[in-house]
Amino acid sequence: MVFLRSSLVILALTALSTVQAGSIDNLEARAKPQPKAISDQQTRINFMSQVLGRNATASDVANLNSNAISKVIKTQSQPPSLQVPVSSLDPPATKVDRIRQDGTRVAVTGTPLLEMELYQSYAAAAYCLNGLATWTCAERCVGSTTGTVVVSQFDDSSATDTVGYVAYEASTKNIIVAYRGSEGIRDWITNLQFAKADVSPTYASLGVPSGAQVHSGFQKAMLAAQPAVHAGLQTVFAAVPDARSDYTLTIVGHSLGGAVAILSAVDLYSLLGPSWSDRISVYTFGEPRVGNPIFANWIHTLPFSGQINRITHTTDMVPHLPPTSFGFLHHREEYWIDSTGTVNTCNDVNGEASACADSTFIPTIPAHLTGYFSIPFGPWC
Secondary structure (H helix, E strand, C coil): CHHHHHHHHHHHHHHHHHHCCCCCCCCCCCCCCCCCCCCHHHHHHHHHHHHHCCCCCHHHHCCCCHHHHHHHHHHHCCCCCCCCCHHHCCCCCCHHHHHCECCCEEECCHHHHHHHHHHHHHHHHCCCCCCCCCCCCHHHHCHHHCCCEEEEEEEECCCCCEEEEEEEECCCCEEEEEECCCCCHHHHHHHCCCCEEECCHHHHHHCCCCCCEEEHHHHHHHHHHHHHHHHHHHHHHHHCCCHHHHCEEEEEEECHHHHHHHHHHHHHHHHHCHHHCCCEEEEEECCCCCECHHHHHHHCCCCCHHHEEEEEECCECHHHCCCHHHCCECCCCEEEECCCCCEEEECCCCCCECCCHHHCCCCECHHHHCCCCCCCCCCCC
């Protein structure tokens, strides 16, 4: 079933290119965002067009309420038309495919569940077109996130599609670094390259094993945001005297932003040092595979690995990319939201858990943007 699903994922990638083809200029995982000169309304229409697989209209984005946007995405999204014979795209089987192990699922409840929902709000806020600086971004900026102070925003959208912000929340003594996903999901999937690069030698002191590799575009995206993120942390430390000694740091991201988030966590741990070992947490939503098995297993050895939360959702397509047949493997700590909305732990101690995201048969795009708790991902604020 894993082999067939990999073939279907590759078929979907090919079919997506017939819906919205994009040029591949280099080994970046990106879709070029629209010029900043266009209106917020047009940005939302363009984003929704990518989601639906057709030309969206103003009526599709007239109501930005989370329930209304989710309904449009769930009911009107066009699935890719699979027109290529499976036999022509079958990838060769590899040992990576056989690393998967059977696993059981256990429902997540209590504080861990509330924290996942909280950080999904922060990840969703990274898409906002307005209100981020003043933390007035509709459902994302109320409730448990009230009181958040954004100290900086970064935007490398013209080169790597890396966008996000650095913020802090004083009552919980927490610093948040958030990364947005791509503005053009179908283009992003279509243009996604599978080239790998060695983990940056900058992190040699962390004991990076020989042969550890990551997706080259994801690493470039993280490095593009690195100076702004480091500067944002210094701004927090300057503004809040006890932040360096008493605060925690949470890195969040959706989709492309999830891949950047896990790499950013490595970078920031390297920057801040061992005193932050138990103060760094990571929450990713719909994260693609970031590196090869050596990298995936190494992530689990880092001191903050117990605070990594890789959250997936039903038939979300992106966690199945890049395919394992190209030498990629997810790091551990998956939590899977099933079709009932229940968040489950996943037994991925020996590799990707077959009972969670890998139990799905045909991945979809709507599940990538909706169903991660109550707030849909996208520029709806």
